[in-house]
Amino acid sequence: MLNIKIIIGSTRPNRFSEHAGAWIYEIAKARTDMEVEVLDLRDYPMPFYNEPISPSYIMGEYPNPEVNNWAKKIAEADGFIIVAPEYNRGPSAVLKNSLDSISKEWKYKAITFVGYGSVGGGRSIEQLRLNSVELWMTPTRNAVHIFEPWTLVDEKNNLKAGVLDHYEGSAIGALDNLVFLATALQEARAKISTGK
Numbered sequence: 171m172l173n174i175k176i177i178i179g180s181t182r183p184n185r186f187s188e189h190a191g192a193w194i195y196e197i198a199k200a201r202t203d204m205e206v207e208v209l210d211l212r213d214y215p216m217p218f219y220n221e222p223i224s225p226s227y228i229m230g231e232y233p234n235p236e237v238n239n240w241a242k243k244i245a246e247a248d249g250f251i252i253v254a255p256e257y258n259r260g261p262s263a264v265l266k267n268s269l270d271s272i273s274k275e276w277k278y279k280a281i282t283f284v285g286y287g288s289v290g291g292g293r294s295i296e297q298l299r300l301n302s303v304e305l306w307m308t309p310t311r312n313a314v315h316i317f318e319p320w321t322l323v324d325e326k327n328n329l330k331a332g333v334l335d336h337y338e339g340s341a342i343g344a345l346d347n348l349v350f351l352a353t354a355l356q357e358a359r360a361k362i363s364t365g366k
């Protein structure tokens with residue numbers, strides 16, 4: 171069973187990430203090949219990265235306790251589903267900060283994306299793919315791209331009924347892709363740690 175973390179990538183009031191996160195959680199939870207946990211960045215209020223030493227040189231604990239909490243959660247995972255907004259053609263700062271603040275806990279793990287925006291969060295996801303490679307992760311080819319999220323909620327910010335249904339096919343594609351990569355990397359990590 172793979173341990174997959176869903177990361178809610180925005181923290182502002184009325185965020186769409188909550189809707190997209192709840193939706194992908196239900197789809198992922200129904201599968202038998204992964205156990206999923208939602209990590210909401212609101213619950214991990216890390217400072218903006220401002221340390222004298224790069225996280226990639228930190229082998230033990232991180233100096234900041236909030237960052238350590240985050241690192242422990244990420245260390246548990248075999249793979250990640252990032253729920254990714256697009257802010258100015260890139261990921262949100264709070265999400266990028268959560269990637270930058272730690273290092274070894276991401277290494278040799280798989281990652282996929284549920285993005286949203288005027289072009290389905292495509293530009294944010296492409297940047298996140300590059301960021302993830304630098305952190306030694308393997309991103310999936312497939313991802314979910316939800317178009318014009320502001321049209322999918324009512325005036326009280328409730329998700330309109332059924333509006334994400336037609337994205338289920340792309341969610342299955344992305345999650346199948348994630349499982350393939352996360353399984354291969356899980357086996358590889360086990361071999362490396364036992365010296366085989």
Ligand SMILES: Cc1cc2nc3c(=O)[nH]c(=O)nc-3n(C[C@H](O)[C@H](O)[C@H](O)COP(=O)(O)O)c2cc1C
Nearest residue numbers: 180185186187255256257258259286287288289319
């Ligand atoms: C600061 C800011 C910048 C934005 N820039 C873009 C953008 O470049 N491309 C885009 O498709 N949507 C953009 N949007 C619209 C967001 O896609 C939309 O507001 C989305 O719901 C934001 O995610 P969130 O609700 O989870 O915070 C931007 C929104 C904000 C607040």
